[in-house]
Amino acid sequence: MRGLKDKVVIITGGIGDLGFATAKRLFEEGCKVALFDLKETDSGLAATIDALYIQVDISKEENVKAACARVEQELGPAHVLINTAVAFVFKGIEASEDDWRKSNGVNIAGTSFVTKHTVPQMIKNGGGSIINFSSVSGFIGQRNFATYNATKFAIRGLTKCWAFDLAEHKIRVNTLCPGYIYTSAFVNSCKALNLDIEEENKRASEMHLLNRQGHPDEVAAAAAFLASDDASFITGSDLLVDGGYLAK
Incomplete structure (x- = not known):
């Protein structure tokens, strides 16, 4: 009962290893895939799957709004959103204003902007699935990782709030939390x-x-599960794909 064929999927950070592995997996499941990324598309990757690539800085809401509108125009309204985009800023108490602005601007605000402008499309479809990438770093403290871990904790909090907000629209919201x-x-x-x-x-x-x-394909498999009808009774949850990291 996978129910993924012909679903429209937006993946942020789509040129990164985890984002593209997820895109490839969902393309193989029959989805129509749109990739958002700050980087220019890699021609080698672009040739691997037939995807809509949009270069966009998700920390800029107007850019996000335009990118989401383009997806709807070219592929149809989105059924699935997978937020993998991340700014890797690893700083402790010495973090500067610019460090926090970059980390929060992409990891928290950017994730929120893409979600904001994708949800109306899901409502048109009668429901959907949002998968926010957190991490084992969203559960624990790590030395000199404050600027990163704080955002990964925040992603888990956003997920649980949005699961409340969007349940009435039959939109499920979950986090996927990889280990190393x-x-x-x-x-x-x-x-x-x-x-x-x-x-x-x-x-x-x-x-x-x-x-x-772990391997990117293993994370992609978990994302495909959460996107599918096989996870139809799962929302507001954290799915750990961490090889037992947090069990230690």
């Missing part, structure tokens, strides 16, 4: 810090009961 996932961002950060990739992967793997980092 082996992505290009992980590899690039190791290179930037002159860290041994294999050693860092081993260290991160040992944080999880399954003794490895």
